[in-house]
Amino acid sequence: MRTVVIGTRRSELAVTQTQWVMNQLQGQLPSSWEMKQERIVTKGDQILNVTLSKVGGKGLFVKEIEQALLDGRIDLAVHSMKDMPAEMPKGLTFGAITEREDARDCLISRTGARLEELPQGAIVGTSSLRRQAQILALRPDLDVKPVRGNLQTRMKKMMDEKQFDALVLAQAGINRLGWEEKVTQVLIEEKMLPAVGQGALAVQCREDDHEIIEILKSVHDEKTAAAIQAERVFLHAFEGGCHLPIAGHAVREGGEIRLRGLVADPSGSPLLQGEAKGTDPAEVGRTLTSELMDKGARELLNQVKEEIEG
Numbered sequence: 001m002r003t004v005v006i007g008t009r010r011s012e013l014a015v016t017q018t019q020w021v022m023n024q025l026q027g028q029l030p031s032s033w034e035m036k037q038e039r040i041v042t043k044g045d046q047i048l049n050v051t052l053s054k055v056g057g058k059g060l061f062v063k064e065i066e067q068a069l070l071d072g073r074i075d076l077a078v079h080s081m082k083d084m085p086a087e088m089p090k091g092l093t094f095g096a097i098t099e100r101e102d103a104r105d106c107l108i109s110r111t112g113a114r115l116e117e118l119p120q121g122a123i124v125g126t127s128s129l130r131r132q133a134q135i136l137a138l139r140p141d142l143d144v145k146p147v148r149g150n151l152q153t154r155m156k157k158m159m160d161e162k163q164f165d166a167l168v169l170a171q172a173g174i175n176r177l178g179w180e181e182k183v184t185q186v187l188i189e190e191k192m193l194p195a196v197g198q199g200a201l202a203v204q205c206r207e208d209d210h211e212i213i214e215i216l217k218s219v220h221d222e223k224t225a226a227a228i229q230a231e232r233v234f235l236h237a238f239e240g241g242c243h244l245p246i247a248g249h250a251v252r253e254g255g256e257i258r259l260r261g262l263v264a265d266p267s268g269s270p271l272l273q274g275e276a277k278g279t280d281p282a283e284v285g286r287t288l289t290s291e292l293m294d295k296g297a298r299e300l301l302n303q304v305k306e307e308i309e310g
């Protein structure tokens with residue numbers, strides 16, 4: 001008999017994602033075991049009035065949850081992979097990386113206008129420098145403004161308060177909430193390269209919890225994990241988090257991994273892009289890193305870091 005306590009942030013998306021993992025695990029647990037949800041408020045959920053890049057970005061949505069795991073208050077935690085920083089506290093591990101949902105971003109506009117059709121000067125809400133850079137590269141005439149809060153809050157700010165004409169959001173989150181019909185336009189990778197890890201869930205646990213690790217194998221997806229490894233090797237080479245204008249997306253098909261990456265100035269110019277292929281995920285990540293380093297990505301990012309931190 002064991003009660004498995006699963007930690008989650010309290011947003012509807014976080015709870016939905018956690019519930020999805022719990023459903024997957026349902027048939028895998030010994031019949032005498034039960035599962036329980038524990039909602040945890042993170043720093044990222046509390047600080048709503050500033051741009052994430054200004055509060056120091058990394059790990060804002062995960063620290064409190066990782067502490068709860070280490071303290072034994074919870075046994076499992078379900079995170080959006082893209083919110084996970086490079087370093088994990090000693091004693092914790094990813095027990096599973098789940099099969100990726102749609103990795104792309106999408107546009108939801110108030111009038112139904114697509115990105116190409118938005119009027120000059122239209123206000124696009126996003127706090128992500130990665131999204132900002134790519135929108136401005138395509139439409140330098142648009143006005144990108146930060147927006148915070150959960151998906152419900154963002155929609156209200158656009159639809160009711162008319163603070164924005166359009167929002168850019170992760171299609172995965174929209175799908176999980178069942179909001180597909182609200183989407184104006186799915187942004188293809190050529191227009192908007194997603195964030196590293198976007199669309200996948202990371203299930204974290206204590207590395208000595210062998211019972212849980214065994215059970216989590218049932219929700220692990222090796223194809224997704226390999227793609228994400230390549231993406232994260234690339235991202236972490238720049239000490240990057242989702243607060244920097246870095247994008248990366250990999251797919252594995254027939255044993256081969258293809259990774260695309262992008263590093264940009266928040267203004268959209270310059271915007272450096274590259275692509276690498278291979279069979280070893282870490283190797284593919286490193287190959288793309290050196291390609292972009294050769295194009296000047298390091299210098300560009302140092303400049304960006306100075307601007308947002310200083």
Ligand SMILES: NCc1[nH]cc(CCC(=O)O)c1CC(=O)O
Nearest residue numbers: 080082169170172173198199200
């Ligand atoms: N930045 C917050 C965040 N973290 C994960 C998702 C969406 C789900 C996912 O990418 O798996 C979102 C919302 C968004 O970017 O629209």
